[in-house]
Amino acid sequence: MLTQEDLTSLLDATDLNQLKSELNRIPPVDASDYIVDLPLHQRAIAFRVLNKGQATSVFEQLPPEIREELIDSMLDTQVRHIVEGMRPDERAELFDELPAGVVKRLLQHLSPVERQATATILGYSEGTAGRIMTTEYVKLRQDLTVGEALSKIRLSDRDKETVYYTYVTDDNRKLLQVISLRQLLFSIPEVPIKKIASNRVISVHTDTPQEEAANLMKRYDLLAVPVVDREDRLVGIITIDDVVDVLEEEATEDIQKLAGGGGDESALSSPLVTLRKRLPWLLINIGLYIGAASAIAPFQGVITQVSVLAVIMPILANSSGNVGFQGLSVIVRGIGVGDVTTQDTPKILRKEILAGLGTAIALGTALGLITLIYAGAQDRWVAWVAGLVMASNVLIAVSLGTLLPIGLKRLGLDPALISGPLMTTTLDAVGFFTFLSLISVSLQWH
Secondary structure (H helix, E strand, O other): OOOHHHHHHHHHOOOHHHHHHHHHHOOHHHHHHHHHHOOHHHHHHHHHOOOHHHHHHHHHHOOHHHHHHHHHHOOHHHHHHHHHHOOHHHHHHHHHHOOHHHHHHHHHHOOHHHHHHHHHHHOOOOOEHHHHOEOOOOEEEOOOEHHHHHHHHHHHOOOOOOOOEEEEEOOOOEEEEEEEHHHHHOOOOOOEHHHHOEOOOOOEEOOOEHHHHHHHHHHHOOOEEEEEOOOOEEEEEEEHHHHHHHHHHHHHHHHHHHOOOOOOOOOOOOHHHHHHHHHHHHHHHHHHHHHHHHHHHHHHHHHHHOOOHHHHHHHHHHHHHHHHHHHHHHHHHHHHOOOOOHHHHHHHHHHHHHHHHHHHHHHHHHHHHHHHHHOOHHHOOHHHHHHHHHHHHHHHHHHHHHHHHHHHHHOOOOHHHOOHHHHHHHHHHHHHHHHHHHHHHHHOOO
């Protein structure tokens, strides 16, 4: 296989025949990686040497920004061939990413069948099972025999996205049974499929959240799950590759939200998109820290009087914030993958508090010792207050890190809304106010 440097050299030398041979020979995902890494002015050239089937497969693998860039550089006929060859769910995802004007133009070029399939998927709300399903699945009538079913699959379903599961429906498309390709292959041809198909069908509705559908497939080790409408009619399936994408997107979104980001920013986004996603959260963060600063403002005289406070207050804030963020990230991720439910709250809180007690003693002792090192002889009493406040703040942190995301989940909200900055500023405000209040009271006795 050629390296990225070799492919770039081929482009520079205009050796397009060899480039065409190599790019059409390698797997689509590798070809897409090569195209992404090429300089801007060479991407369109490399993409144009792909044959029709490879071009569609590679296009499905490309990031949204590169897709839009290539669409702008191609003729309408080239775009139509690529978009027409895409799977309905991939096409719907592409249309979600493109400007409305471009989508309208592309829809007009699609065949009536593909236009209807795409419109069906786009008709469902974002984030639902209906939005990520494909309308390409194997459907069988209940009166078929095993031999007839296999013949039907060979003749009519070779282009379907997956044939590992086949779904038995009645004349109104109501989902009745499911049968695997393995069962069909190893059954006697004359046997009616209704006798060997399973009546226990695991399915999701079109309005089921996509994360819930993904967790269901993960729980039961399914390669695909059928999607039904409100009347239990089969309208599509969700395949394992879609589930991998969903779980990856949800994990990325949770991580970005916990860090105080927009939740859907790509590493390859333009500077303007990055600024739009991050700046509002940073401005909100400043507003949050005003609250923490307000807790300090009344005690400026105390800080001036006890100078060691300027050294230990940042340590107090940073340590308790980190403790809270650790617990928060574990709980949010546990909720996201289905390991944590609201019923687990007492057990998790008990575990976090028990672990937090050990952390509180260790960090409280550490801050007390640090205070003794930096404090003058007359201020060494501050070490006891610092250690006590650190220990109490740690226990508050582990409690909030557990209860806040689970509370949001119980209310039907996204647990990742409790971002790291929000948690840390809350703990800062509580910790600073408690610490400085105790110092003020203690000063009356020293």
